[in-house]
Amino acid sequence: xxxxxxxxxxxxxxxxxxxxxDIATExxxxxxxxxxxxxxxxxxxxxxxxxxxxxxxVGEAPFGIANIPHFxxxxxxxxxxxxxxxxxxxxGSVTTDLHELGVGDMVGVRGPMGNGFPMDxxxxxxxxxxxxxxxxxxxxxxIQTVIANRAxxxxxxxxxxxxxxxxxxxxxxxxxxRATPDTELHLTVDQADDTWNHSVxxxxxxxxxxxxxxxxxxxxxxxxxxxxxxxNRVLVEKLGFMPEQNYVTLEARMHCGIGKxxxxxxxxxxxxxxxxxxxMAEVGALLESFL
Amino acid sequence: xxxxxxQEVAAWLDRLAQEQTLIAPLDIAGNILYxxxxxxxxxxxxxxxxxxxxxxxxxxxxERMMLMEKIGQQVTITETLPQGNTIIFGVRPCDARGLLxxxxxxxxxxxxxxxxxxxxxxxxxxxxxCQSVGASCFCTxxxxxxxxxxxxxxxxxxSNGGYxxxxxxxxxxxxxxxxxxxxxxxxxxxxxxxxxxRELKVPPKEVWPARFNDDFWAEMAxxxxxxxxxxxxxxxxxxxxxxxxxxxxxxxxxQSERIRCxxxxxxxxxxxxxxxxxxxxxxxxxxxxxxxxxxxxxPLHYGPVSCTxxxxxxxxxxxxVDITEVLGYVGRR
Numbered sequence: 001x002x003x004x005x006x007x008x009x010x011x012x013x014x015x016x017x018x019x020x021x022d023i024a025t026e027x028x029x030x031x032x033x034x035x036x037x038x039x040x041x042x043x044x045x046x047x048x049x050x051x052x053x054x055x056x057x058v059g060e061a062p063f064g065i066a067n068i069p070h071f072x073x074x075x076x077x078x079x080x081x082x083x084x085x086x087x088x089x090x091x092g093s094v095t096t097d098l099h100e101l102g103v104g105d106m107v108g109v110r111g112p113m114g115n116g117f118p119m120d121x122x123x124x125x126x127x128x129x130x131x132x133x134x135x136x137x138x139x140x141x142x143i144q145t146v147i148a149n150r151a152x153x154x155x156x157x158x159x160x161x162x163x164x165x166x167x168x169x170x171x172x173x174x175x176x177x178r179a180t181p182d183t184e185l186h187l188t189v190d191q192a193d194d195t196w197n198h199s200v201x202x203x204x205x206x207x208x209x210x211x212x213x214x215x216x217x218x219x220x221x222x223x224x225x226x227x228x229x230x231x232n233r234v235l236v237e238k239l240g241f242m243p244e245q246n247y248v249t250l251e252a253r254m255h256c257g258i259g260k261x262x263x264x265x266x267x268x269x270x271x272x273x274x275x276x277x278x279x280m281a282e283v284g285a286l287l288e289s290f291l
Numbered sequence: 292x293x294x295x296x297x298q299e300v301a302a303w304l305d306r307l308a309q310e311q312t313l314i315a316p317l318d319i320a321g322n323i324l325y326x327x328x329x330x331x332x333x334x335x336x337x338x339x340x341x342x343x344x345x346x347x348x349x350x351x352x353x354e355r356m357m358l359m360e361k362i363g364q365q366v367t368i369t370e371t372l373p374q375g376n377t378i379i380f381g382v383r384p385c386d387a388r389g390l391l392x393x394x395x396x397x398x399x400x401x402x403x404x405x406x407x408x409x410x411x412x413x414x415x416x417x418x419x420x421c422q423s424v425g426a427s428c429f430c431t432x433x434x435x436x437x438x439x440x441x442x443x444x445x446x447x448x449x450s451n452g453g454y455x456x457x458x459x460x461x462x463x464x465x466x467x468x469x470x471x472x473x474x475x476x477x478x479x480x481x482x483x484x485x486x487x488x489r490e491l492k493v494p495p496k497e498v499w500p501a502r503f504n505d506d507f508w509a510e511m512a513x514x515x516x517x518x519x520x521x522x523x524x525x526x527x528x529x530x531x532x533x534x535x536x537x538x539x540x541x542x543x544x545x546q547s548e549r550i551r552c553x554x555x556x557x558x559x560x561x562x563x564x565x566x567x568x569x570x571x572x573x574x575x576x577x578x579x580x581x582x583x584x585x586x587x588x589x590p591l592h593y594g595p596v597s598c599t600x601x602x603x604x605x606x607x608x609x610x611x612v613d614i615t616e617v618l619g620y621v622g623r624r
Contacts, residue, residue, distance in 0.1 A: 008370055009402045010356055010533075010549075032368070056359045056366050057547035059534045091565065106366040135564075225568050251564050255533040258402055262530035263554070263561060265580070266570075268588055287503050287583075290570055 009258050012054050012108030013038030018083065020102055025166040026090040027134060028099055029066070030107070031083055038109055039082030044069060046116030047141030048249055048277045052257055053086055054108025055097035062168055062254055064138025064222075064276075065089060065112065070143045084109065087137040087169055113257040114276045117220060117247060119145050126154035128212045132161045132203055132223025136169045138249050138276075139222050147180050156183040157212055161203035161223075164191045186210050203227060204234045214241040222249045225291050232280045243281035250276050250283070250290055266290055293467075296453040297336075304331045307378050310469070313468055314382040316341050325379060335623040339425040340601060344526035345379055345386045349410045350393060352523070353552040356406065356533070361545040371548075372405060377414045378466060385430045385601035387442030389526025395593040396529055407513065414570035418443030427602030430613055435600055473501045481567060491615055494622040499587035502621050503579070511617065512575035513556070514610040518556040521581070521612070522555030527597045530561075538564070546565045556580045582617050 010115075015032035023029045030053075034042050040271065042053060045279050047068055054060040067085035090099045101107065119142070125147060131139045146153050162168045168187070177185050188199035188206040198207050203223070212219070228248050236240040250263035250271050257272045264271035268287035269278075283290060295303070307313055308328055315334040317326045322342040323335055356375065375455040394411065397404040421428075421437035423614040430436060440446035444463030458464050483552040522528040532554040554561065562571040571577050589597035598614065605613050 002414075007403075008372075008405045011368060011370055014368070054535075056361060057535050059547070059549075089565075104364045106361075106364060107366070127338060148564075161461050224566055225564065225570065253560075253563050253565065255531060255554075259400065260396065260404055260531075260582070261533070261551075261554070262528075262556065263532075265556075265562075265584070265588060267583075268591055270592075287500055288570070288576075288580075 009110070009112075010256070012052065012060065013041060015084070015107050015109045017101055017105050017107060023087060023171070024162075024169050025075050026099075027096065027167070027169060028088055028090075030086045030088060030098065030101075032086065032107060032109060034082040034084065039185045040071070042082050042084060042109075042112060043110035047119055047145050048116035048138055049112040049114045050138070050257075050276060051084065051111030051113060053088075053094075053098065054110075055094050055101070056106070056108060058097040059093040059094045060108060060110070061092070061252075062113070062257060062272075064249065066137045066140045068141045068144045068148070071148060083198045085140070086135060087140070091198060103220060110257065115230060115274070117142055117249075117277050122218055123152045124154060124216075126156070126212070126215075126217040128157045128159065128217060128219040130159045130161075130203065130207065130219060130223070131161065131169075131220040132170065132227045133167055135221075135223035135227070136160060137222075139220060140173075142220055143177060146183075147176070150181055154182075154216065156180070157182070157190075157210065158185045158187065159203060159206055161188045161206065162190075164189050165193055165196050184210075198283050202230075204230050207231060207234050209240060211239060214239060214245060217241070218245050218247060220247045220249075225250075229291055236280075243284055244279050246280040248278055248280060248283065250278060293456040293458070294450075294453055295456055296449075299470075300447065300454055300456075301331055301334075305449040306327075306469055307466060311351065311376040311378055312369055313378050313380060313387065314345075324360070325381075326595055328380075329591065336381070336419075337422070339423055339427070340383060340385075340603070341382070342603075343524060344389055344603065345382055345394065345416075346389055346526045348377065348414065349390065350381060350397075350407055350529065350531075350553075353550055354406060356537075356549045356551055359388035359547050359549065363430040373410050373413070375413065377410070378417060379414060380417045381419045381442060382416045383421060384418065384435055384437060384441070384443075385437040386526050387555055388430075388435050388439070388451045389601070390416075391442045392527040392589075392593075392597055392599065393529055395595055396589075404409070414440065415444045415466050417463075417466075418446040418545040425532075425602060425606075427604060428600065429489050429491060430600035432489055432618075433493055433596060433598055433600040446615065465604055488532065489615070491618060492622040493598075494592045495620055496587045496596075498621060499583060501514060503583070507574040509573075511612060512573075512578040515574050515578050516610055516613055517557050517559060517574055517577065518609065519557045520607045520609070521614075523553055524603040524607045526599055526601055526603070527585075528555065530556060530593040537564040554581075556584065565585075578612070582614070582621075586618075586621075 014035045018033045019031035036113045050061040050064045064087045066087045192200045254264040255261040259273040267286040313328045323338045397407040444460045446457040531551045533551045563569045587599040
């Protein structure tokens with residue numbers, strides 16, 4: 001960490017793109033090797049934490065970090081560690097510019113930020129991970145944590161959804177997920193194509209079908225707000241989960257990530273510093289709705 | 292206490308302006324604004340309240356945070372922290388209180404915001420007590436007073452054609468030493484202003500949550516234009532946006548700057564999330580957030596209420612959304 005970054009939390013670290021690949025329609029996976037002190041700052045971030053990624057000259061935006069430190073092989077990293085994955089959907093000006101970049105280009109990264117998932121607290125429990133579309137990005141570190149520490153967790157169910165098959169993220173990792181002991185992967189899409197041979201329908205229907213048991217279990221959901229709302233409703237009203245068992249990661253188009261800019265306030269909470277991970281019991285107790 | 296004649300204060304300001312930037316109330320096309328002074332004869336001494344608060348000196352409407360340059364695939368980032376010492380003359384008590392409110396967020400709440408903190412460090416405040424109270428002023432209802440020296444480095448209060456000067460901080464003492472007149476003692480600090488206290492009770496933060504779902508917010512919001520002027524004139528609103536701007540190229544250089552600029556929770560895109568969902572899509576939700584922030588969320592997180600009773604939002608609002616009307620409603624229920 002340089003002295004400037006110690007005193008100025010708004011200055012990004014530099015990162016070099018070491019891999020850029022299309023993983024779904026308009027969604028690319030960016031692998032960033034941290035430079036100028038960033039490797040130290042990102043040495044031991046937690047699943048569910050996020051970072052701001054800069055497209056220099058356009059701006060920066062927050063993204064959930066899509067990997068855990070030191071997971072698997074280090075593809076393309078020259079310093080052996082501190083590579084960050086970001087799965088980014090091309091939607092606005094920053095993400096459009098990022099999609100124009102290629103291997104060797106520089107991005108800025110500020111973080112890690114936010115509370116992250118309490119993976120230690122989840123130890124010994126059955127985990128149900130529920131991801132919708134690009135919402136799967138911040139859940140991938142949870143999946144990687146379970147794979148890397150399989151004995152620490154109980155039965156593992158992954159429910160993965162998208163509007164159509166071309167929008168499913170991390171498809172080339174499904175075999176690895178399925179091959180993990182005591183792990184189930186259930187897929188669904190709203191609209192199928194000819195090649196699709198999994199469920200068709202909303203993730204709430206898939207969830208009702210899979211019907212995970214609430215006993216000694218926690219759920220971890222990320223997706224659009226409306227999906228989070230209805231997934232929690234199915235979990236609580238049909239499957240018998242308590243809101244305390246249902247973890248979600250929320251989002252806002254925040255600008256600072258350090259509790260200053262005000263943009264991410266949700267009633268008395270700031271998503272950037274109090275979240276982005278909350279239980280639905282916490283979310284339900286807030287004055288203001290996230291919906 | 293020191294007593295200075297008007298001429299002595301003016302001569303002192305002239306002396307200070309030679310050494311560092313002097314910012315003072317100036318008449319800019321009919322609006323009183325705090326601007327750098329070239330000639331101290333331009334300074335407006337007798338005014339009720341400036342159109343914009345001194346907030347903009349410390350937290351400018353737009354400020355550069357860093358410069359970035361791309362050379363091939365390489366990028367260099369240069370931090371651009373504010374430089375130089377500044378003195379502000381004629382600071383009103385409500386604005387000094389506004390700065391203490393911003394301090395609670397930008398400085399006392401870690402991590403420190405280096406841009407704001409640097410300007411606070413390098414700026415000395417010469418307060419000027421209000422001699423009259425404006426029609427929309429209600430500082431006395433939120434703990435302030437027209438002659439309140441809180442937050443000032445030196446406080447001037449008009450008295451018998453001159454000014455009684457109270458040196459409050461080391462910073463204030465330092466600039467007083469630039470002038471030999473600061474050595475006499477006066478008896479007491481005068482209280483020239485007759486601050487009337489409105490019949491207005493500011494409801495404590497505990498009262499607010501129960502008012503969250505009231506129809507009042509929708510009724511109030513019917514006239515709101517979401518124009519955001521209330522936040523921009525406010526001495527304690529602090530929300531901001533950050534973006535990059537490409538700089539006009541010189542010698543084919545690829546340079547850009549990262550800027551931050553004022554934002555407001557009344558703006559429609561403010562609370563949008565990725566994918567376009569907006570949990571604060573309705574105007575009443577946004578209007579409500581502004582008042583809940585000021586009197587419930589901000590005090591809960593940072594201590595002070597985020598209102599100094601300056602009344603600028605009341606004067607600036609084109610459709611008469613009146614913060615005292617809101618306080619009256621919440622306090623009455």
